[in-house]
Amino acid sequence: MIYADNAATTKMSKAAIDTMFRLVNDTWGNASSLYSVGQTSKEVLEQAREDIANLIGAEPKEIIFTSGGSEADNQAILSAAKIGASKGKKHIISSAFEHHAVLHTLERLKEDGFEITLLDVHEDGIIREDELEDAIREDTCLVTIMYANNEIGTVQPISRLGEICKKHNVLFHTDAVQAIGHIPVNVNDDNVDMLSASAHKFHGPKGVGFLYVKKGIRVTNLINGGAQEKGRRAGTENVPGIAAMAVALKEAVESLSENYENVSKKRDCLIEGLSKIEHSALNGDAKKRLPGNVNFCFEGIEGESLLLLLDDKGIMASSGSACTSGSLDPSHVLLAIGRVHDVAHGSLRLTINEETTDEDVEYIIKAVDEVVTYLRSFSPIWRDLVAGKKQFIL
Amino acid sequence: MALYSEKVMDHFRNPRNVGVIEDADGVGEVGNAKCGDIMKMYLKIDNDIISDVKFETFGCGSAIASSSMATELIKGKPISEAMELTNKAVAEALDGLPDYKMHCSVLAEEAIKSALDDYHSKQGK
Incomplete structure (x- = not known):
């Protein structure tokens, strides 16, 4: 048997499986509880956050754990849209070949009066820098461009695109689900404000991912409830899954x-x-x-x-x-x-x-x-x- | 659960009556490349009986299986019976198709009707 569908999902690495199995047993406590069983979970959770942050050049508090890439994409876009709307800016730039987690979220924003510009991706599947710059307007609140395409794998000039957004003071989000762990990703070098990732694309478990949000950017909570993730994402944390994601990402980045x-x-x-x-x-x-x-x-x-x-x-x-x-x-x-x-x-x-x-x-x-x-x-x-x-x- | 029934997979993997009849009495082509399915049916007819039938299909697994099953269902049958072949009968003979693939059985029915129409119009000449 030859598995040639790693863009759909990857097999978990042995280290990720071992970590997950061990922690299902060792970190069953609720990370929000004050007693020691809970605090053990909390320590593992925060270590994973620190490890992941280090691997992409971020600070731990800039990492929000999510259920995966789709949730991270939704949260990033809706957060930027809310910030934009509060300033009367309701224009978003994206590309025609984004993942549906992005495209469908943008469709929803269209119904709320947002205007969406989808950049041409050309025959080679690469976005042109000058075309992004030309598309930016006074009322543009977000540019969201995937790092690498999930079907044809083309890698975008993210760092350059990010630079243009910076110059025009527009938030820049990238769906890095296919890229992270496979090509070098660093939020500083890449000039990104927000970045989505999913563990199962780099030999981690399914149902776990994260959103990087640069400090100072106000995040809209999609899931209301407890104060987990500093009030940015409610729900008791999946500590074994999150720790396994950190282990998988570390392995992927090291090799x-x-x-x-x-x-x-x-x-x-x-x-x-x-x-x-x-x-x-x-x-x-x-x-x-x-x-x-x-x-x-x-x-x-x-x-x-x-x-x-x-x-x-x-x-x-x-x-x-x-x-x-x-x-x-x-x-x-x-x-x-x-x-x-x-x-x-x-x-x-x-x-x-x-x-x-x-x-x-x-x-x-x-x-x-x-x-x-x-x-x-x-x-x-x-x-x-x-x-x-x-x-x-x- | 598998995507398709055993019968669909059997007809997909080993399609019956594949090919072309050069001196066909009736030829029908339905579907279009834009939608991703094209079926072409070739009929040989002797004394109002479909003595031979062949098909060519561009399409998904269920399109190929539907074409194959449809040819089996009409081979050796009188024209009158073939005219009455429904897409439902094709789908049932395949032990069912997923809902969103039912159009494949419709194409098979239409391909046969189109080939019979061609035969009748040639006869009319």
């Missing part, structure tokens, strides 16, 4: 350079191998992308069939395919980079990691080639393309 080199080499081999399949195309810039991300379109076939047949061959992958999500529209990310519907339906996302071997890479290339050829053999579109009745797009 980042080594993994980056190793994984991106395999990524490049995959890209090279899959490019040999005729009428195929890589989605997103070939180099400015996450080390483990490969995303292709194959003309004349549909993504779900490709995934099911790859699964039969022991390869677990993903697609922006309409059919897998239950909607008829193909991936909004692929449409945003200008792929037409006909081609966007035939997409494949492979997200490998440090455990992927050279043999796996070879096997994947061979398997994808076989399945694409097979599906094309009875595709009426492919027949028309080959017969010259239709023009090839790729």
Whole structure:
């Protein structure tokens, strides 16, 4: 079996599992309780906060633990919107290929009278600095741009974009869910005011994440109740999960350079191998992308069939395919980079990691080639393309 | 629970009647690439009986399985019976399809009707 869907989720690391198991037993006390069992939990919780803060160049009090990336995105955007609205600023800038945790939150703000500008992400999946600067207005209260795209893996010039926001005195949030632990992330170097992260994307547990908020920025509480997280997020803390997240992030950051080199080499081999399949195309810039991300379109076939047949061959992958999500529209990310519907339906996302071997890479290339050829053999579109009745797009 | 029934997966993995009939008596193509599904049906008809049927499909697992099952359901049957094939019958024969995939069975029904229409219009000439 080859797991090539690490952008969907990662397997927990042994150290994270061990930490979690141990702490389910050792830190069962409520971190808000004053007696020693509770205080033990509190100490573990605060240590995790400090560790995570150190790993991204933040201060401990700037870290708010959440249920994951989606909650962090919601909280960051709604907080900035509230601050903006109080000053009469109701314009937000984002990009067309953000995660739905961002896009749907922005849709909701639209109903409340906010104006949203979505920046073009171009054919290479990269936002242009000058286009951000041009889009900033007097009433812009927030710019929210993902660090790296979850489908095509393209990495944005976050530090430069942050600098522009700073210059114009606009809050800058980044959804770093796919980036953190995989490429260097530092809130100071990156000029970000808010940053979202999710543990299960870097070998931590599911249901845990965090939001970094630079001190001085007023945070809107989404979950009302107790005074946990300094009143910024109510609910008894998931101490074992949070501590396991800290351990996983520490491991990921410590082995980042080594993994980056190793994984991106395999990524490049995959890209090279899959490019040999005729009428195929890589989605997103070939180099400015996450080390483990490969995303292709194959003309004349549909993504779900490709995934099911790859699964039969022991390869677990993903697609922006309409059919897998239950909607008829193909991936909004692929449409945003200008792929037409006909081609966007035939997409494949492979997200490998440090455990992927050279043999796996070879096997994947061979398997994808076989399945694409097979599906094309009875595709009426492919027949028309080959017969010259239709023009090839790729 | 798996995404699809065993029967859907069987017809998806081993589709029946795949291919082209070069001298088909009726050909029908439905769907469009924009929506992600295209089905093409080829019929050979002798004495009002569907003596042979082949299909080509661009689409998801359930689209391929629906095409395959539909061809099985009409092969060797009189035209009158094939005209009455419903998408429900195709879906039922596959032990059901997820709700959001029912349109695949509709396409299969439409593809057969389209091929039969083509046959009838050619006969009319």
